[in-house]
Amino acid sequence: MSAPTLVTVDDIRSAAERLRGSILRTPLIPAAWADPARPLWIKPESLQVIGAFKVRGALNAISRIDPAARRRGVVAYSSGNHAQAVAYAAARFGIEAHIVMPEETPEIKVVRTRSHGARVVLCEAGQREAVAARLVAETGATLVPPFDHPDIIAGQGTIGLEIAEDLPDVATVLVPVSGGGLASGIGTAIRALCPHAEIFGVEPELAADTAAGLRRGSPVRMSIQERNRTIADGLRSEPSELTFAHLQHVLTDVLTVSEDEIRSAVAELAVRARLVSEPSGAVGLAAYRRHATPAGPTVVVLSGGNIEPALLADIVGASAAVGVDQGH
């Protein structure tokens, strides 16, 4: 098996040109209440139009499909945010989107995917890829994978370009890892532009396959049932050969966080940063709180904000009861 070709910072620069004007160029939000030795900024990808970074990769990938093929539409499988991203991007291109989602997907993500005009096909956990392949065969549409594609990685990597532009002396970047497209792209950009920065992936302890895999030097597989235990429903995928190769190349290490730490970080983001985060989006801040990350300017990537309102109310209400606000 030959080593996969890695995405370059020039691929990411080209993606940034393609995305200009179609995405929100998110600012770095200073977190003045954080540790002064590790001054903290939050990159709020939750403010993208579909509430998550995934719109970057989806728009880049669809813009790269040959126009004749693109007219036949696109197919995607996703636990949520990639689904909305492909649905939104397809609508912008005026093409049909078929979105395969596992049955346990939060209702809010199904509703919003349909709201962009996409056709949603629900399936059993673990069957998504097979169902998507069948739809591709039936319709002639093009599969837009959630992370296993250079154009997806390059699109997500534009976040890293923006971090390097806005904070060139960044010392530490903390990025959620699931399928690994986000961390592969950001890591590639930061490695090229800020060579002295450390880049940490972050995973829930309950879905820490990449932490174990990088330590061993080859992917470690966890069952779907195991990975589904975490509240971070966006972090239940595992890297592909392509993203694993990127992660090996660009990450300093992978840090893990507990379920309680994820909940606390969701509360802290709402109360201190006035940003709504889904559990998956908050793992970077959770890692900053738990681990003694290196001194110096630190960026946490808040990857998405699509949380069920009842869960947000529950987490923020519980934090009010224990006074999270006065803890830092």
Next chain:
Amino acid sequence: MSAPTLVTVDDIRSAAERLRGSILRTPLIPAAWADPARPLWIKPESLQVIGAFKVRGALNAISRIDPAARRRGVVAYSSGNHAQAVAYAAARFGIEAHIVMPEETPEIKVVRTRSHGARVVLCEAGQREAVAARLVAETGATLVPPFDHPDIIAGQGTIGLEIAEDLPDVATVLVPVSGGGLASGIGTAIRALCPHAEIFGVEPELAADTAAGLRRGSPVRMSIQERNRTIADGLRSEPSELTFAHLQHVLTDVLTVSEDEIRSAVAELAVRARLVSEPSGAVGLAAYRRHATPAGPTVVVLSGGNIEPALLADIVGASAAVGVDQGH
């Protein structure tokens, strides 16, 4: 009584130069789920370091005090966000801040004001200005008023400059009105740079003194007890002679919203825009929902995000129960 001299767009441009690098240049967040005839953007001043726009005026005003006088410190009275803004700005200048706050101020705002190193003096509602005047006499510090000063108005007006830069064809701007510094400044900038735009102030029905005053052509006074009925604790002040003159000059009209509409807008911002807003910060969106504002690109200024966590949990939880997410 001669007419007061009004702040100009050049004053606002000078303020923007002074603030460059010291504040967050907030982006316009597209609200894709809004009315297509009135495409909507949110200006999230809640993301400023103290969670509200007030840091703009406070930094501008303190930077304009003569350095010898500035070393004796500053005094401010405020129901909350201006307090934190002056405390933060004073700390940046390395000077002392005495902050006078009414006893009913939400605890979260008192705690955060103290966290910047300021001395907080609690007083009865309606006594703030007198207590502040006594502190000025005792200490030789300079009063930084919450809105009744050209440097404050010019500082807040930098928001208008940014809106005009980012969305030059804006048709409608919706801005909360209380003391009127924010609406005076933004209105001045937008009138100068986007002469065809309509600029609406927004008030709670329960504190609609400015709506009544502009209709009559002179300020209408409401009792503190009346104004204190609204949940929007940042909108309980009334304009000064200086800000009233600006509002007469720059506003198209003042729209009012109910308490229920304010709560719904707080929920909508959290769930759809992934932004935490305090009730006062959400009145612009409430007005967009309630009133048939003009067609065309619309900006709502989300003025602040300092809400008690228990209240946020209550509002978002109630919206989850009735399914606000599927309403639009």
